[in-house]
Amino acid sequence: MSPRPYVEVTDLRKTFDVSKPWLNRVIERSPRQFLKAVDGVSFDIKKGETFALVGESGSGKSTVAKMVVGLLGASGGEVTIDGVSMMDPNQRAQRAQLRRRMQMIFQDPYASLNPRWRVDRIIAEPIRAFNVVEGEANIVARVGELLTLVGLHPDDGRKFPHEFSGGQRQRVAIARALASNSDFIVCDEPTSALDVSVQAQILNLMRDLQQKFGLTYLFISHNLAVVRHMATRIGVMYLGRLVEVSDSKEMFARPRHPYTRMLLDAVPDLAMSGRQRIPVAGEIPNPINPPTGCTFHPRCPLANERCRAEAPAAIDGVACHAVAEGRISAAPQPALA
Amino acid sequence: MSEPVISVRNLQVEFVTRRATLRAIDGVSFDIAKGEVLGVVGESGAGKSVTGAAIIGLIEPPGRISGGEILLNGRRIDNLPPDEMRKVRGRKVAMIFQDPLTSLNPLFRVGEQLIETIRTHLPMNERQARDRAIELLTEVGIPAPEKRIDGYPHEFSGGMRQRVVIALALCAEPDFIVADEPTTALDVSVQAQIISLIKKLGRERGMAVMLVTHDMGVIAETADRVAVMYAGRVAEIGPVRDVVQRPMHPYAKGLMGAIPTLEASAERLVQIPGSMPRLSSIPQGCAFNPRCAHAFARCFIEQPAPLPVEGRRVACHLYEADMAAKTVESVR
Numbered sequence: 122m123s124p125r126p127y128v129e130v131t132d133l134r135k136t137f138d139v140s141k142p143w144l145n146r147v148i149e150r151s152p153r154q155f156l157k158a159v160d161g162v163s164f165d166i167k168k169g170e171t172f173a174l175v176g177e178s179g180s181g182k183s184t185v186a187k188m189v190v191g192l193l194g195a196s197g198g199e200v201t202i203d204g205v206s207m208m209d210p211n212q213r214a215q216r217a218q219l220r221r222r223m224q225m226i227f228q229d230p231y232a233s234l235n236p237r238w239r240v241d242r243i244i245a246e247p248i249r250a251f252n253v254v255e256g257e258a259n260i261v262a263r264v265g266e267l268l269t270l271v272g273l274h275p276d277d278g279r280k281f282p283h284e285f286s287g288g289q290r291q292r293v294a295i296a297r298a299l300a301s302n303s304d305f306i307v308c309d310e311p312t313s314a315l316d317v318s319v320q321a322q323i324l325n326l327m328r329d330l331q332q333k334f335g336l337t338y339l340f341i342s343h344n345l346a347v348v349r350h351m352a353t354r355i356g357v358m359y360l361g362r363l364v365e366v367s368d369s370k371e372m373f374a375r376p377r378h379p380y381t382r383m384l385l386d387a388v389p390d391l392a393m394s395g396r397q398r399i400p401v402a403g404e405i406p407n408p409i410n411p412p413t414g415c416t417f418h419p420r421c422p423l424a425n426e427r428c429r430a431e432a433p434a435a436i437d438g439v440a441c442h443a444v445a446e447g448r449i450s451a452a453p454q455p456a457l458a
Numbered sequence: 459m460s461e462p463v464i465s466v467r468n469l470q471v472e473f474v475t476r477r478a479t480l481r482a483i484d485g486v487s488f489d490i491a492k493g494e495v496l497g498v499v500g501e502s503g504a505g506k507s508v509t510g511a512a513i514i515g516l517i518e519p520p521g522r523i524s525g526g527e528i529l530l531n532g533r534r535i536d537n538l539p540p541d542e543m544r545k546v547r548g549r550k551v552a553m554i555f556q557d558p559l560t561s562l563n564p565l566f567r568v569g570e571q572l573i574e575t576i577r578t579h580l581p582m583n584e585r586q587a588r589d590r591a592i593e594l595l596t597e598v599g600i601p602a603p604e605k606r607i608d609g610y611p612h613e614f615s616g617g618m619r620q621r622v623v624i625a626l627a628l629c630a631e632p633d634f635i636v637a638d639e640p641t642t643a644l645d646v647s648v649q650a651q652i653i654s655l656i657k658k659l660g661r662e663r664g665m666a667v668m669l670v671t672h673d674m675g676v677i678a679e680t681a682d683r684v685a686v687m688y689a690g691r692v693a694e695i696g697p698v699r700d701v702v703q704r705p706m707h708p709y710a711k712g713l714m715g716a717i718p719t720l721e722a723s724a725e726r727l728v729q730i731p732g733s734m735p736r737l738s739s740i741p742q743g744c745a746f747n748p749r750c751a752h753a754f755a756r757c758f759i760e761q762p763a764p765l766p767v768e769g770r771r772v773a774c775h776l777y778e779a780d781m782a783a784k785t786v787e788s789v790r
């Protein structure tokens with residue numbers, strides 16, 4: 122039997138109440154409104170691998186990330202990490218143990234670093250909070266070590282976050298995430314605000330650290346090329362649902378879901394192979410009133426009556442009637458295979 | 459070859475601050491021909507937007523054009539009085555920005571804004587202008603334009619709004635358009651639609667287009683030629699295929715290698731150390747020298763001039779050093 126996956130996400134759901142204030146509802150006779158930001162998402166992550174969530178903005182990636190680390194309560198479903206439930210009230214004690222080992226990195230490191238604290242204090246905080254090392258001298262040494270590890274100088278600890286460039290601040294955020302010896306890091310668009318040359322530095326650093334410490338990543342991005350570079354497995358999200366989960370290589374060579382194919386096709390062709398792109402029709406619909414059945418049906422060239430009526434269940438990692446019915450050819454993408 | 463629509467010669471732009479005068483653009487030159495898309499690419503702070511703003515006469519104090527010339531159809535426009543420049547802008551040159559809401563007034567219907575702009579520049583009555591506006595909305599791919607023309611900007615999605623802005627830019631049938639990061643705020647699927655629209659319009663209408671973006675993929679898909687900017691200077695400029703696939707300038711090379719692609723899954727991305735300098739601390743000589751693996755003595759003293767190499771222009775001493783080395787040898 123294969124060992125239990127490190128992270129297991131099962132039928133995760135989040136509904137936001139986006140109703141207007143009570144008085145407006147009464148005056149305008151408008152009903153309560155709900156937005157299903159995450160609608161039954163399941164995946165798992167093996168220890169030491171990078172699982173990526175990709176999708177256009179509003180597809181629910183950040184909401185999943187926040188629920189996985191426990192920053193946001195779920196409306197339904199379950200998350201377990203190393204066998205410990207993130208939801209079960211009876212496992213509170215085990216969960217407290219787990220907190221030390223998981224951290225999150227955000228797109229905007231400036232917003233997640235206390236601007237009034239010097240960087241050494243920022244990095245030392247999780248060390249103190251979780252009693253990772255004892256004694257002031259040891260903490261100082263550990264902070265210096267972490268700064269060096271992420272490519273900064275131990276003296277940089279005396280500076281404030283605003284004294285760093287965007288890329289350096291992301292290095293500080295990474296150092297802090299590692300400070301409590303965490304082994305699971307959730308990264309929400311960690312390089313989306315950075316220039317490409319700096320993005321390359323950060324992505325390389327993240328891969329080096331993963332190899333060195335056997336880190337497990339949940340890596341979120343809207344950039345397919347970045348995801349391809351980082352991930353071993355990929356989940357594609359559309360309007361709160363996972364439409365396809367595949368091995369990274371497999372997904373780029375043989376995308377199965379029509380939305381995955383569309384996304385791949387929309388990526389500008391840097392290799393200038395002259396590949397003919399199929400123009401993509403339409404835009405993402407309003408999530409408050411999503412289309413019936415398969416929510417992708419208004420944009421899908423293969424949609425039929427069944428698609429409009431019935432939401433497809435995931436079979437072998439793909440949630441699509443056409444795939445299940447064999448109506449879609451499994452021909453590889455010519456330009457990408 | 460015919461005269462370029464836009465010709466930028468040795469442009470310099472400075473910002474005067476209390477402490478110092480900062481040179482944001484330092485000797486930028488390029489031409490854009492009729493029907494041609496010049497892509498301008500570079501990381502943030504490279505000077506792409508300031509260059510675009512200088513061409514359309516939108517540099518505001520404390521900024522100023524401190525040197526060089528800008529010619530539109532052979533006529534200088536960088537030294538026009540403000541009200542004359544205002545006429546040129548809108549009639550002859552137009553712009554599209556990243557955020558469509560900067561170009562649209564939220565309080566007016568889309569049609570009102572289009573009709574007003576059309577009538578400011580073209581001799582048409584209300585009826586004719588409205589018909590023209592509907593034609594333009596059709597051309598940029600707005601479905602049911604007869605209905606949508608009476609909608610307000612907030613009733614349009616991000617992608618549709620950007621199409622409206624493009625229609626607005628086309629109202630006066632300009633010769634030249636600056637599009638500054640027009641797809642950066644959009645999702646990939648919509649981005650692809652807008653890119654092909656800009657490309658199609660440039661070709662069909664014979665406009666010169668300056669497409670500013672930090673996204674090399676967008677450039678590869680859209681541009682005929684590309685200028686790679688770094689610290690207010692053009693590092694390399696040439697046909698898009700050459701520069702994208704065989705960049706010569708060390709910065710352009712590094713930049714291309716740093717971009718993850720769908721095709722190759724390299725173990726490591728090419729890494730350029732450091733980041734772009736601030737305007738207040740641009741290094742002497744070649745601005746790229748602290749990050750360049752090939753820098754040699756001369757790079758720290760003398761700013762490299764853009765030299766013609768293999769069908770493009772490259773501002774790097776390596777390509778002259780080659781010649782210099784030969785000269786030294788022959789002297790020996």
Ligand SMILES: Nc1ncnc2c1ncn2[C@@H]1O[C@H](COP(=O)(O)OP(=O)(O)O)[C@@H](O)[C@H]1O
Binds near residue numbers: 158185408
């Ligand atoms: N706190 C919230 N209240 C209401 N709606 C929210 C909230 N957070 C996110 N949403 C909505 O949930 C959907 C998913 O958002 P998000 O997870 O941020 O997507 P992504 O990260 O993929 O861009 C979006 O439609 C978003 O507007």
Ligand SMILES: Nc1ncnc2c1ncn2[C@@H]1O[C@H](COP(=O)(O)OP(=O)(O)O)[C@@H](O)[C@H]1O
Binds near residue numbers: 482501521
């Ligand atoms: N109004 C301004 N005052 C002072 N400096 C400015 C101003 N506008 C732009 N700059 C500076 O000029 C340089 C080039 O900016 P910009 O053209 O906006 O870069 P890009 O568009 O390539 O990201 C930057 O260093 C920027 O800080």
Ligand code: SF4
Binds near residue numbers: 421423424425433442
């Ligand atoms: S279920 Fe139907 S509409 Fe949805 S992606 Fe598959 S074919 Fe298209």
Ligand code: SF4
Binds near residue numbers: 762773774776
């Ligand atoms: S001029 Fe010198 S420092 Fe500048 S890019 Fe060329 S080799 Fe590097």
Ligand SMILES: [Mg+2]
Binds near residue numbers: 182183184
């Ligand atoms: Mg997000």
Ligand SMILES: [Mg+2]
Binds near residue numbers: 506507508
């Ligand atoms: Mg800009």
